[in-house]
Amino acid sequence: MNHQKPKIARSFWWALILGFSSVGFLLPSWGKAEISGSVFLNTFQAIQSDADTKTLQNSFGLWVDSEYESDGPWALNLSALGQxxxxxxxxEEGEFNGALREGYLDWRTSKWAVSAGRRIFTWGKGDGFNPGDVVSSFDYTFLATDEETRRLAPTGLQFEYLPHRRDVRCRKWKKLIKRNAAGKIIRRLRRCVKGHVTERREPWSLKVLxxxxxxPSRVDFRSSMLPNGVTIGSSSSNEDSLKNGEVAVEWDYRGEGWDTSWLLFYGREHLPYFVEKSRQIFSPTDVRLRLEPEHQQLLSVGGDYSHAFESVVLTAEGVFKQTSNSDGKRMDRRPSSFEAIAGLEWGFAEWHRIxxxxxxxxxxxxxxxxxFAATxxxxxxxxxxxxQLHGYTEASQSNAILGWFFDNEETGWRANASVNYGLNGPEGYGEAMVGYQWQDWIETRMGVQAFSGPDQSRSELYSALNNIYLEIKGWF
Amino acid sequence: MTSFTWCCSLVLALLIFGPRAQASLSATEVARQSEEATRVKGYQAEAKLTTTTAADKGKIKEFKMWRQLQADLINYNTMTRFHKPSSIKDEGVLILEREGDASDVLLYLPRFKKIRRVENSNQSGSFMGSAFSYADIAPSHYTDLNLKLLANESCPVGEGECYVLRGEGKTPQVKRRSGYDYTKTWINTKTLLTMRIEGYSKEGKRIRRVDFGKYASTDGKGGANVAQEMSAIRDKDGLKTQFQILDLKVDERIKGSLFTRENLENP
Structure with missing residues (x-):
């Protein structure tokens, strides 16, 4: 399949190093320039006995972040990933992928913020299931120990309005005495000493993206995973055109101990649908089928909420998604849906959280x-x-998600385990990881990622990638 | 009256009223004045946490911190942004102190590009793996405590005499947030600067000891003081952390927009 991942030659590394360094020289008047990043080496081994290959993926990667901060309101952020x-x-062969993961110019004052360029936007308070995270897209063409490394940044423009102070309080007053011509006090006044003002900001902010x-999210299949004669072509729906544009508006409100945000998004579903583009039937057993990915329109409205109580934190997120299949009559498209997640999180014994x-x-x-059987x-x-890909195999789905996280910064040990269990049937996803940070700059981790579900369920589709992994990661 | 008599009267008056005037300060007044002596309207600083255990020679974390006094002149907003080691680069902690000692503590995790809240009872937990807790970074104020003057004794840190105050949270929430049933605080009688704080459990077992050293006047003229060094020892496992302020810049006009969620998630 001609997936849209940019393939860049070995010179990518040189371009990266020279590029990031030269930006620092080009901007000599800028106040601060920092380069940091990580290097990782990992291997993912299949744990399915019927898997077609034992080694699913070995990979080596370099992630470089750089920030250039001016003395004024400007900042330039660059982040590149090569794997x-x-x-x-x-x-099934070696492949190199390199891309500018993020690259944006940020202009920030106390009231306004504007950023332009490639930037990742996350949304939602849920863990493991974020129905409202519709702005992000993901790269599913590689296995990762950390789901967040799969996020793809759109190129866009973000305006943020941080409203003006609601009221102003003075921390230091100056006494002023008004006297008449005879020197008699006629009025006593007080004025705030300049610079001794405390701002009280409005508790809300607004973002427009x-x-x-x-x-588009990237989904790909090895040719061995597709039936004979089936090929997948590249998408034609993400051309430059107004209909492929997206807009998102987010309103945040912060209370004391709680906060909420509301999101309106109009754009595309980033995960593709596969549609038939051509079919050639030579015989009942020799069919050539060409599929192409498409992305349907999506209108999404939702909110999230988090509240810190005495010993627990409540998080909730709910979204209504209206798709172009709002009446549910098309089987090859996701119908409109309502999705929600709510949970409680609490910490115990210092290093543990559930x-x-x-x-x-x-x-x-x-x-x-x-x-649809007769068609x-x-x-x-x-x-x-x-x-299976979009998870609309049943009219409704209920899931229980339990996660345990352990992170002992003193000893360097960390571990987590989570289970996402479908209450409609025996379907779910589980992962577990144990890691040890040898020094501040190096960590080893190993874990397991596994889907399990009945035939034709979403989990069954992904179960071919069930794996056990080992990773060494270093930071610089 | 001769000048000799005047002198004698003055000395007598000082002997009688001077010490009494000091001793007559209530515990709350001592604590209030002590807070006033360290009240800075705003500052930014480079800071370093060095944590040592029996097995480990020292883990160093460096960060930048900003502090701003709120309009009530008691509570602070504190923002910290870590830049070393690289594995935690850009992690941020925003502490918004609130009336009634119920601070909002928000953690920014750059790996997830998400903000996570810390519940009140967990604010007694370790601050970034150090012997300090979040509540030690944003401690309870005298307005949240029932205070009692226990004694006057030699200061355990530095020189001179110290008031020893016992402070107990006015509400169970204050106690849960700090993780202490009560505290003992040593305050220098002359400078009114805090020299040591010890936190205790209900059973009277010490949980943590924090020593303050190297106070520096922020204006160089004896104005408000900031402790340049603090060291904490957690008694249960002997974990030690030294908190050093390396480069302090007083900034009374520090912007309120630094202490917002938007700034927290934009390192």
């Missing part, structure tokens, strides 16, 4: 795939693939 995979999840062209969450999704006007078997197969 070499052998074998690659998509090509404009993305001229949406960033988070228990309940998630619920319901699809409006949902029609079972079995009603074209190829279309039915494509609809099934899309429903």
């Amino acid at each position: 070499y995979f052998d074998p690659s999840l998509v090509d 404009l993305i001229p062209r949406f960033e 988070k228990l969450q309940a998630a619920y999704t319901t699809f409006l006007g949902y029609q079972s795939l079995s009603r 074209d078997p190829i279309q039915q197969g494509i609809a099934r693939l899309n429903s």
Whole structure:
């Protein structure tokens, strides 16, 4: 498949080093320049006995971040990621991917902030399931020990309004006495000494994000994972055009001990749907099918909330998503849905935290795939693939998510385990990790990632990637 | 009256009223004046945490911190941004102290690009793996404590005489947040600067000891003082941390926008 991941030659490393260094020289008047990053080496081994290969992925990567801060309100942030995979999840051969992960110019005053360029936007308070995280897209063409490294940044413009002070309080007063011509005091006044004013900011802020062209999530399959004769072409839906633009508006409000934010998003679903572009039937057993990814329009409205109580933190997030399949009649598209997650998190014994969450999704006007049985078997197969990929295999889904996190900064040991269990049926996802930080700059971790579910469920699709991994990571 | 008689009267008056005037300060007044002696409207500083255990020679964390006195002239907003070691670069902690000693503590985790709240009871937990707790970084104020003057004795740190105050949270919430049932505080009788704080459990077992050293006047003229060095020892495991302020810049016009969520998530 011609996936859209940019392939850059070995010179990427040189361009990266020279580029980041030269920016520092080009901006000599800037107050601060910092370069940092990480290097990692990992291996993912299949744990399915019927997996077609034992080694799913070996990879080596370099992540470089640099920040250039001016003495004024300007800052330039650059982050580049280069990774070499052998074998690659998509090509079964070595593959190098290098990209400018983030690169944006930031202008910030006490009242306004504007950033322009490639930047990652995260949203939502849920862990493991973020229904409101619709602005981000992800790269699923590689395995990662940390889901966040898969985020892809769209290129856009963000305006942030941090409203003016609600009232002003003075910390130092100056006494002023007004006297008449005879020197008699006629009035006593007081005035705030300049510079001794405490701002009280409005407890809300507003962000508007404009993305001229949406960033699609990357999903790819090895040819060995596809039926004979099936090929996947590149997407044609993310061309430069107004209809591929996105807009998001976020309003935040902060109370004492709690905060909430509300998001309105109009754009595209970043995870693709596969659609049939051409079909050639030479015989009942020789069918050539070409699929292409497409992205449907999405309107999403939702809110999130977090509240710190005496001994627990409550988090909640809920979103209504209206898709172009709002009546649910199309089987190859996700119907409109309402999705929510709420949970409690608490810390104990200093280094431990537990988070228990309940998630619920319901699809409006949902029609079972079995009603599609009489139609074209190829279309039915494509609809099934899309429903597995997008998780609309049932009219509603309830999940319980339990996570345990341990991070002992004194000894360097850390571990976590989480289970996401579908309450509708025996379907779920689990992961566990144990790591040790040898020094401030180096860490080893190993873990397991596994999906389990019945045939034709979403988990079943991903279970081919169930793995045990080992990673060495260093920071500089 | 002769000048000799005047002198004698003055000495007598000082002998009688001077010490009494000092001794007559209530515990609350001592604590209030002590807070006043260290009250700085705003500052920024480079800081360093060096944590040592029996097995480890020292883990160093460097960060920048900003502090701003709130309009009530009691509570502070504190922002810290870590830059060393690289594994925690850009992690931030925003502490917004509130009336009634219920601070909002927000952690920014750059790896997830997310902010996480710390519940009140967990604010007695370790601050970035050090022997200090979040509550030690933003300690309870005299307004949140029932205070009692226990004794006057030699200061355990530095020279001179110290008031020894016992402070107990006015509410169970204050106690839970600090992790202490009560504290003992040594305050220099002359300078009114805090020299040591010890936190105790309900059973009277010491939990943590924090020593303050190297106070420096922020204006160089004896104005408000900031402790340039603090060291904490956690009794249960002997964990020691030294907190050093390396480069202090008083900034009375420090911007309120530094102490916001927006700034926390924009390192």
